[in-house]
Amino acid sequence: MKSHQVTIKDIARELGVSPSTVSRALKDHPDISPATRHQVKELVEKLKYKPNAVALSLRSRRSYIIAVVVPEIVHYFFSSVISGIEDVAINAGYNVMIFQSNEKYEREVHIAQLLASNQVDGVLVSISKTTKNFSHLRELINEGLPLVFFDRACEEIEADKVVVDDFVGAFNAVEHLIKTGCRRIAHFGAPQHLQIGYQRKRGYISALEKHRIEPDEALMVKCDTHDEALKLTPEIMRLDNPPDAIFAVNDLTATGALKALKQMRFRIPEDVSIIGFTNGMVATVTDPEMSSVDQHASDLGKKAMEMLLNRIDAPELNHPAITETISTELVLRGTTRPLPLS
């Protein structure tokens, strides 16, 4: 059995100071009084705080490695974000190592522990769907590790964030459908505890309301995978008053809806229009090609890495956390009708 390894937190608790004070004391940070530095170092010695001492010595001399923690690289969106991150990182002389949480809270905690004891200069995180407790990430920040959230951010943690303007992206997509004459617009959405699920649905409802169309609960379905769309599209089309458009929370759900609608002999976009979200590779291989909301994933990655570099390069500035929003773009293809001539 492994014996308990002494962490910065233990030392902080023992001395009644914050973990970041301990961390900075060990690095001889000028903000920390000589007396405190001495106290910290004495206790560190006494408690045989070895492993992290190694990590700290390495950290103080920069590893030029940053870590990216993502839910799943199989998604086109995340692999595109990573391209953007690497573009900026490599230019700045940094190496990028990627970890997948696989949407599992336990995995994410594990990875965070690994990073805490490892020599990375900073971390970029997009949280998993199942993460509801954030202390593992808070600890990284407390240990003095620069951390920036991208796409899926934690509201409760004060840290730099880069997010997609999901609300406006959804609003614009649905408004476009309305302008092309659609009136019964269904929404295939993600779980509402996820910001992307919540914000995209809000954007959808808001666009309907702006155009005085009563939102109809019967047209709002929890459906965010290709297979669910194959199953639920026929059900919604059998309503007494079926939809004339579907706005889906992602491209794969949209392609599932497209396939089901074609099997039911609906003409796309004449009978039913469809808009997806992501504008990934699949959007260009369907027939007709899929209209979709582009999230500028690579730009998002670039911005996140730039913010992280700012934190790494000038930790002494310690400016308040910033949230940057990346705007979306509606890319129109064959699954939507042309705008009427005005």
Next chain:
Amino acid sequence: MKSHQVTIKDIARELGVSPSTVSRALKDHPDISPATRHQVKELVEKLKYKPNAVALSLRSRRSYIIAVVVPEIVHYFFSSVISGIEDVAINAGYNVMIFQSNEKYEREVHIAQLLASNQVDGVLVSISKTTKNFSHLRELINEGLPLVFFDRACEEIEADKVVVDDFVGAFNAVEHLIKTGCRRIAHFGAPQHLQIGYQRKRGYISALEKHRIEPDEALMVKCDTHDEALKLTPEIMRLDNPPDAIFAVNDLTATGALKALKQMRFRIPEDVSIIGFTNGMVATVTDPEMSSVDQHASDLGKKAMEMLLNRIDAPELNHPAITETISTELVLRGTTRPLPLS
């Protein structure tokens, strides 16, 4: 400016022994004579071989981290391989960190250098398209780091390998096309210096020859992206004797061909059959859905990780390098005709 950092190689050169002898001497490996161990440690001391000493101390106590080096995670094949790797790794208590070479030799060398001085227990590598010199990988092995190649292996290096049976996969696909009545089968292929390009083309030619169809150079095109297929498909269809089938080296090339053929009003599969390779996500969103060769990517990842664990857990066995081959499976969908009743 950074001063030259002493490496295991420098010490090996100085003493006229192999780097792996140095590495094992530092770990007090019983195979190394006490005299040599003493010699090595003395020189290490003298040359102030510090940074790697830290890495070694960490390595000797297992980090439970393994590294995966892949060309590009945006490809469905590679992200699926990584899923398989993670399944086995996490079960065995290992963390997986992923590095992208982005098909660039320089990046791959950089990553290898990073791994040499880092505390990973093993490495899984699929080499980049542009890598033609392999000394960066050979050095990792010389330093005693267990390394297994997957999919794109280096022929020249003696190490465990897991590869896809590209030859048989291609052979079976083309033979199926012949059995459904196709006689003028084109091949859209990858560069021939890549094993996957070479083996899949060989499988194609071999199937034609088995069925006494003369291979025709005019039908073999260097074309391995969606965009190239959009451009080259119309050209090949304008030949005096155009193809009645296309066997493409990957799914995205196959979808490009499908799109171009539909634009030219060919009926699929009646006029032209198509088979892709990978059986990724895109294969199920085209219309008709794409017949494709499944590479069992996840199984390949699992097998590679199992082989790596064997090397990590029992380095003393030091058995000869093994090459495992993962078989493929032809998945038939709407872009191929049914077999005639026999």
